[in-house]
Amino acid sequence: MPENKGTDVGKNINLIDRVKLGVAVSAAKSVTFAVRTLRLGAASVLPGSIARKIEPRLLELLSQQVKNGVILIAGTNGKTTTSLLLREILERKGFKVAHNSTGANLENGLVTALMESTDAFGGLNVDYAILEVDENIVPKVLTPIQPKAILCLNLFRDQLDRYGEVDTISKRWTKAISTNSPNTTVISNADDPTLSYLGQQLSQKVVFFGLNEPNKYLEEIPHAVDSIYCPNCGHSLDYEGVYLSHLGEFSCPQCGFKRSKPALNSSEWSQVLVGLYNKYNTLAAATVAIELGIDEATVRDTIPTFQPAFGRAEELQIDGKRVRILLSKNPVGTNETIRVVTESNDKTTLLILNDRVQDGEDVSWIWDVDTEALVQRGGTLVVSGDRVYDMALRLRYSDVYDSKVNLIVEEDLKKAISTALEHTKPDETLHILPTYTAMLDVREVLTGKKIR
Structure with a gap:
């Protein structure tokens, strides 16, 4: 001490x-x-x-x-x-x-x-x-x-209407x-080109x-990539591998x-x-x-x-079923939470999209999210939130292979959570992917408590 x-x-x-x-x-x-x-x-x-x-x-x-x-x-x-x-x-x-x-x-x-x-x-x-x-x-x-x-x-695109x-x-x-x-x-992320520079x-x-685990490289650079150009000279970076978004093992063939x-x-x-x-x-x-x-x-x-903060991969027991909440507030973060879902054997996911000030009022970022991976695996997808129909449309456009996904649109958040729980089997986990204010709303519904 x-x-x-x-x-x-x-x-x-x-x-x-x-x-x-x-x-x-x-x-x-x-x-x-x-x-x-x-x-x-x-x-x-x-x-x-x-x-x-x-x-x-x-x-x-x-x-x-x-x-x-x-x-x-x-x-x-x-x-x-x-x-x-x-x-x-x-x-x-x-x-x-x-x-x-x-x-x-x-x-x-x-x-x-x-x-x-x-x-x-x-x-x-x-x-x-x-x-x-x-x-x-x-x-x-x-x-x-x-x-x-x-x-x-790290630095990713987030609330472009506020930050650029x-x-x-x-x-x-x-x-x-x-x-x-x-x-x-200064402690900085070596795998982020802008922060490494x-x-x-x-x-x-x-x-x-940073990471040094090539076995965790993605098969390809994701759509929601933010910075694949050299911060020194502007030339395209060469990547040996990418872990997520633009984070990975890189070098510039132009300036070194x-x-x-x-x-x-x-x-x-x-x-x-x-x-x-x-x-x-x-x-x-x-x-x-x-x-x-x-x-x-x-x-x-x-x-x-270590126990996580609410919404950051926190797990709860609700009605005898396990619920995992994964904050999803921008393209890179949502792609990673989708990766967690698709690597599991769980078949029910609840996505909640809000557009309040704390979320960022521009929700066009959802079109940079690789929702195709979530839709193609099938199962049940429940959508809710202030911009529920925007999210539903994004998921519908992701269904390019007629995956037979069960898409449920529910404006009322309480009903959406209840519906998602009903579709979750006792031995599976319900994954909830909310934006920031949606996460606060979920907390109030599930626990009766507000964060602030």
Whole structure:
């Protein structure tokens, strides 16, 4: 157990800032108490919003109190699973960790998460803070946070109506990180060309993670591929093999750019949860933990006992039947959850498509998903959600071989879940593939509880 040295709030903060910090935190804690008492939500964003109006520098003032530093986790897919696994590893060693576990990953959510661990005067007594950060705000938060480590998981197309293409984000990341503290360690995905290149351009210490298991290569590059061109010269990359989307073993025949070497041998590591994408999450968390000085034995011992967050391959028992929920919010993620389904012997799948702000209002991405693999295997497909007919149409167009799939369209979510359970045999698993807000709706139906 690490020594608890306590927190001296005033050590690096002047009197005026200390007073404003205390007022802001006290106001936020009052709001949190009221919201939760009245059961209006999880209070994961509003307290931070109010506190930042009182003290705009709150993110900086709180971050500088974290004893061993802040770890930022950014990327399109896998932030929640990776951060939770890393948190469990650190807590197993006795460290106190602050974490935005609700998934509120914009500035107000980050501030709210840090304030959860403060005293009434704004004193923050934690060893580490793990903050999942929306990929679009990484450049905005680097300066106030001055992180000890930045984990760059992956970059895929996600909510193009908000973010744009991956090249735009990667260039902004590179510019922001390169001008940040030289003491920051960057952990980056070697198998993602844009992030492998990003890491090679930085002056800070960079450590890579990735797979080295050719037996897991896809037979061909999938339709939902985002970045198969060299980030250095623009020439088409040569791939020895692809694991998912544009992630794989690559090199550029034009300029010589090639994949970076991962720090860990992936074939020697078990993975957390199902799906190849969770092997990446496992390796990412393990690489960060070892870089922080955690012994490898502790990391390995933590992986088999890890419990996922709701919707991230979590399994439930409902009416005596097993239900597995696989968040599916963009082309790459959905292709991977479909791979999990098609590699099983289970015959019933429920797909739920919403188009709310948190999902991204543009649902055209479903036409980049390889739903043909799901349809061609047959069985029963139940569809629901705000855009149920868009999903039903996509599946119908996928039935190019007259697969005899049983397609059931049900607008009402409760009825859709009930229907899917009825078609699930006792010895099989019902796979539910929801977008983000649909996942929250499923939680409320299945457990009677909301996340926020």
